[in-house]
Amino acid sequence: MASTPIIELEEVTRIYPLASGDVVALDHVTLSIAEGEFVAIMGPSGSGKSTLLNQIGCLDVPTSGWLRIAGKEVGMLSDHDLTDLRLRTLGYIFQRFNLVPLLTAYENVEFPYLMMHRRNDTTGRVGQLLASFGIDEALAAHRPAELSGGQQQRVAIARALVNDPPILICDEPTGNLDTKTGTQIMETLADLNRRGRTIVIVTHDPTVATYADRTITIRDGRAS
Amino acid sequence: MRQGGIVFQLAVRSIRLNLLRSLLAALGIVIGVIAIAAMGMMGANMTLTVKDQMSEMGNVLVVTHDAGTSGGGSSGGAGGMGGGPPGMSSGSSEDDEDDNFISESQFKAIRNAVGSNGTVYTVHSLSDEFSSGTRDGRATVFGLDPDVIPEVLALSDGSYPRGDSGALVGAALAERFNLTLGSRLSLGDEDEGTHTVRVVGIVEERGMSFDLSTDMAVILPDESYTSFYGDEKEYDQVNVVLEDVDSADATSTSITEKLNARKTQVRVSDASRMLETITSTIGTMTTFVMAIAGISLLVAAVSIFNVMMMSVTERVREIGIMRSLGTQRPEILKMFLYESAILGFTGSLIGAACSFGIGYLVVVSLLGSADHFFEFQSLVYLPAAMLVGTAICILSGLYPSWRAANLDPIEALRAE
16 A cells, blocks of 8 residues: 555644634544545534535644645635645545535536536546446436435535545445445445545544444544 | 536526426516507607608708898707798797898808709798688698799699699698688688689698698798799798708718808708607607616516515525535526516516517507517517516626625525
8 A cells, every 4th residue: 555645644733713712623633544544434413524524625724734635735725726636636525415406416417527527428437437436327317416325425425426536425324324325325435445546534434434444533623 | 418508507497396386486577568668669760750851951052041140050040840931830920020030142052052953942821810611720831933943742532733823732721611613712811802713633641840840831832922922032931852862971071061151141950850850759759658667677676686586585495405416506596687687587578479469459449550660770679678587687687696605505405
């Protein structure tokens, strides 16, 4: 397994200023995740694991400290560059699938591709990806509301992979699925990891964490 | 489907999802566009109709006596509608002042100045009572050179007067007093003596006119006029009919230079001044009415704004998803601007289509004719109103779209 760090946090602190006083969601967190690693982040509710995931996922920037994703200093990036980093480097898989309801399954997968390539997919990649996750052409023409939870999550995984990002960020990917479907999704993620993708997964579920090479526990904003 | 294509598709689908709400918002734009387009077309048609009537007189100059009080430019004293030449209003020449006329020598000088550029003829005019059978009335009486009458007046019936008992009457006068060929008219009142003439011809309707308003007038040959009213060799006005419209300015200048060199004696008026005044009056009126119609568009803009704010609020989560996937702010901005632009364009298009019919009805009912409806100056209000409608919608969508584009992705993702 490669050991170059693809995700590096150094003394990352995230403070949410509130009227009732500042809330320290992340408190000087230092960690590093190597390329090709499968890391689980665990911790009780309100421990700061979502905040950590948002930092790694480049949806937010640290209040202080340094955060490097794929060699880029996130705190220094403009909104445009941060958005571009998300588009090219990160794939997201959410607990609630988060497909765009007005787009068909196919269009949902195509969407990030269009945003990145600014032209139609002529390589057939979108269709192939969907097919590899068991979503055939007929099913791909449906809107998300007409698909089962498992199908929606598979569409979401296809969408996360369409731009071939090196890092996958998963936020409770099995939380809204039954055990059997959840296991299938985890097998899929494990398979993707075996083929070299770095996977960071936030979960409550200890069985999910067993798929990971390493577990990082967050408590009161501190990593251990 | 291109990148822009999918963003556009999202806008279209969002409208379809809330079709009724979107239609109602667009309805406001429809009404607004109809209002301004119809009013604009009405104004344009009024202007065109007036221009039409006036342009027939573009080659006519009217020379009247000027006491010299107003400095005396070439056409500077025409003063538009109010201070026009005597022929304009039937009452003005009744109180004939002794020196308020153009003399024979002045007439000759005018004819000299015009030269071969056109026909110059004298006009006697006053307002007098008349009776026809049992009915009494008042009309302008013109005295014209019998040789000139056929050149300047067209008849709808009868023939030009020969001898001294024949008279022509205007179409409107004939209609109102039931005058037909052969009717007898007694001019003047019984105390001062009357003069009876026979109607030999009806003058074709001339509409608004500034050289000779014959519609409500009696026209006599000079000889017949002067034998009854006197004033031989003293004319109320001199009309110049030019061969070429373009020589109007030059001729006007040449007349004033000749006659007003030492002392202002005459005033030369042409139709353009009057036209300018009327056109600008109509223009002001149209602008005012259109501004009122514009208020309806403003109300529509508020409703578009409201619908767009609702659309943004409902789709906050979707915006969060798209932003997290790497969609740039401008794409989100575009998505909502497309939505308001589609609403505006569709509303404006329907509005313009309706305006075509409604505008036609307004013009026909107010002006009585749609002669100019299909002309450029009139129909241009359709695309113009459409443009304004669409632009207003896009403007209304600017703030909501800007808000959508600047949402924090994390906050947006958290929304239900």
